[in-house]
Amino acid sequence: MPELPEVETTRRGIEPHILHKTIERVIIRESRLRWPINRQLNRILQGSQFRAIDRRGKYILLSTQAGTLILHLGMSGSLRIVDHNSPHDKHDHVDIVFSNGKCLRFHDPRKFGAILWTREDPGQHKLLSTLGPEPLAKDFSADYLFTRSRGRKTAIKNLIMDSHIVVGIGNIYACEALFLAGIRPGTASGRLSRRQCQVLVEAIRQVLQQAIGAGGTTLRDFTNSEGKPGYFKQRLHVYGRENQPCSQCAQLVKRRLQAGRSTFYCPVCQR
DNA sequence: AGTGCGGCCTGTCCGC
């Protein structure tokens, strides 16, 4: 589900409610996520506080003095702030309960998400150490993308969805950024010109920033930390719009499968 | 090293 804008929306939403709040207990109802949750989490976190709420790519990092909780929402995960006694449903797998009666609740029907504990610098963790740059940071530049795409035959859409190249871009925003940049999603990465890399980097930044501003995209079930949807769906140009007219030229938007994922594009505006 | 899949899960929707 969540790409960078949804994860950032979630991070901003939970931060004021959990930063520097004392953890009373951790309730694990289902530990079988993508990787098993550490069963000692209650013992580890009890009595401590989160001193920073960060994001790296699609990971949310909750740091205590002793270590860091690494959260990933997978395809269907969400985090909400609720009262500790609010009734839970069958996919509410974990509660982190604070002494002020508030609760950070992890919900994930498909269980592709993850909750991992590490005592090390999270940047050194196996899952994070090989990640590419943040798309909104300076080191994600036209030069960088041009260099990394040289010699690559893989489609440009797949390349920008590869978190080892650049983090945070999933299926929706890859399609949207390529539309804004006027580039066919199936173009071999190595054939992009320097100029096209420049345009694409700017398009990625633009679409992510605007989506963050709108609180993310809700297609079906994404909700923010207050349980409310994001509003970027209304501003999608191609994603989910197969056979509907392109917003620029009225040609019908096409859908095709790329690496097993649906790709949407305008055959006229994207070359 | 780069590329392409299978697999992890549950839910929903669509056609028969």
Next chain:
DNA sequence: TGCGGACAGGCCGCAC
């Protein structure tokens, strides 16, 4: 109504 199959905001880990 029931049932099978396709599909869904991700990504690791494995073959080739």
